[in-house]
Structure formats: structure tokens, C-alpha cells
Amino acid sequence: xxxxxxxxxxxxxxxxxxxxxxxxxxxxxxxxxxxxxxxxxxxxxxxxxxxxxxxxxxxxxxxxxxxxxxxxxxxxxxxxxxxxxxxxxxxxxxxxxxxx
Amino acid sequence: xxxxxxxxxxxxxxxxxxxxxxxxxxxxxxxxxxxxxxxxxxxxxxxxxxxxxxxxxxxxxxxxxxxxxxxxxxxxxxxxxxxxxxxxxxxxxxxxxxxxxxxxxxxxxxxxxxxxxxxxxxxxxxxxxxxxxxxxxxxxxxxxxxxxxxxxxxxxxxxxxxxxxxxxxxxxxxxxxxxxxxxxxxxxxxxxxxxxxxxxxxxxxxxxxxxx
Numbered sequence: 001x002x003x004x005x006x007x008x009x010x011x012x013x014x015x016x017x018x019x020x021x022x023x024x025x026x027x028x029x030x031x032x033x034x035x036x037x038x039x040x041x042x043x044x045x046x047x048x049x050x051x052x053x054x055x056x057x058x059x060x061x062x063x064x065x066x067x068x069x070x071x072x073x074x075x076x077x078x079x080x081x082x083x084x085x086x087x088x089x090x091x092x093x094x095x096x097x098x099x100x
Numbered sequence: 101x102x103x104x105x106x107x108x109x110x111x112x113x114x115x116x117x118x119x120x121x122x123x124x125x126x127x128x129x130x131x132x133x134x135x136x137x138x139x140x141x142x143x144x145x146x147x148x149x150x151x152x153x154x155x156x157x158x159x160x161x162x163x164x165x166x167x168x169x170x171x172x173x174x175x176x177x178x179x180x181x182x183x184x185x186x187x188x189x190x191x192x193x194x195x196x197x198x199x200x201x202x203x204x205x206x207x208x209x210x211x212x213x214x215x216x217x218x219x220x221x222x223x224x225x226x227x228x229x230x231x232x233x234x235x236x237x238x239x240x241x242x243x244x245x246x247x248x249x250x251x252x253x254x255x256x257x258x259x260x261x262x263x264x265x266x267x268x269x270x271x272x273x274x275x276x277x278x279x280x281x282x283x284x285x286x287x288x289x290x291x292x293x294x295x296x297x298x299x300x301x302x303x304x305x306x307x308x309x310x311x312x
Contacts, residue, residue: 027132032199
């Protein structure tokens, strides 16, 4: 939904935490919960909520695997998430280019 | 909501948050990029293997003891293959344990995985049919392409390595008696020097990450 005059933003990934998650996943193929938590300096609860929102929107996929007999949660960006991120980048660039 | 408030701000503030957002995205991308293990050990081994093979080939050709070539070539390739395979496996396990699996690392492995068997096939064909410079030049070209791809996808030191091999191929073609010496030296250094630089940078970023 458009929120302001001018280019539309993807509301879901505009939030700093979710933007951070998606940006990290854009650079890496898969990232683990602890890695994301440390990189983004978020609390466990907050990160879980943001991941769930992104997963619900179909922007990321979450899978639980055992690494060295320890359960780990890995997140992976989906093509839809990638597209949303590129869309957001384009909008941000357009906003910067707009004459004042 | 935070984002709604941000969008209602003045043009000047809007520009600031857009710039901030772009900087934040870039920082996150760079940070994740720094987490990629350069697999330096494997690259150093491949650099040394190519030096051994090319320098060996030069002396065998000069002293006309061609039957010695396979005794150096195949064990060296086997050492490179085993060390490279083991190193890739170790890096893949370490990436999982660290919590970040990089798609760039996967792509680079595919580049090498596709190019090397091609080089092997063309080298075997080259034994029966002489083409531009022979298998020595072909392997140099394969290294140059793979290193350039690594440079484009991962970090630019490798690109300089790839370009220096391309230049060495041209130079070596005109100074044929010393071509194997030139190619061996440049290929070895083009693998070893960027590997050391990338490894040091990776270790530094790991230490910074541990501190911060």
C-alpha cells in the first residue's frame, strides 16, 4: 500500500531489524539464528518475531538442522524476498534522485 | 509505526533516512562478505603445485628427460586435488558451525569444479594434437579465468592474480624457451600472494568480530 507521495516502499522490510536480516541473507546464502542475532545486535525474542514475520510473508525460508549434534535454525532468502529487496533498493535510489 | 513516522518527515529528513538505509544495507552486505573464508590453504597448495609442475617441466624439457614428467605431474595433481577437496569440505563444515553459508563460496567452488576437469580433458587431447602453446598454456588460461572469476565475485586481489597470468601467457609465448619458468612463477605467486592477503584480512575481521 502506498504510504507517502512518491515511490512506494515495501513496508515489511523497511523496518531496521527486518532490513538487516534480508540484507545479511542477500550476501550470504544461509545464515544461522545466532549469527544474525550477533550481526544485528538483536535480542532472541525480537529476532524470532522478525524472522516469523518475514517467513509468513514468504521472504525467507526457515529450516532447523543439526550441526555437530546441536540444533540450529538456518534462514535462507527466497526469490520473493530477493525481489522485494531489489525493489526497495530501487525505490531508495529513486528517492535520492528526486529533485528537491 | 517507526517506518510511517519516518516517511512523514520532511524532505531533508527523508534524504537522511534513505542515505542511512542504503549505508546500513551496504554495511550488512560488506559484513557478511567479510565472513567468507578465503580457503587460503587450498589456494597456497595449488600455487605451490603449479610451481612444482611448471619448474619441473622446464628442467625435464631442457635436459630432455620427458619420461620423468608424469612422475612429477600426477603426484602433484593428486596432492592438489586431495588437499583442495579436503579444504573445501573443512570450510563447508566450518561455515555451518559459524552459522553462515555463503553462496559466493558455492559459486566459486563451481567455477573451479567445472574448469579443472575441462583442463584435464584438453590436456589429454593436447598430448595427441599440438594447439596454441600446449597444455602448459591451457592450464595457465584456466587458472587466469578461475582467479579472475574469484576476483569479480569475491575480492579483487584474485583479479590482479588472474590478470597477471593473462599477461604472463602473452609474454611466455614470445620467450618460448623460458615459458614454463615464467608461467610457473606467475601462476604460483598469483595464487599464493592473494591467498595470504585474503587470509590475513579474514583473520583480522574475525578478531574484530570477536572483540566487538
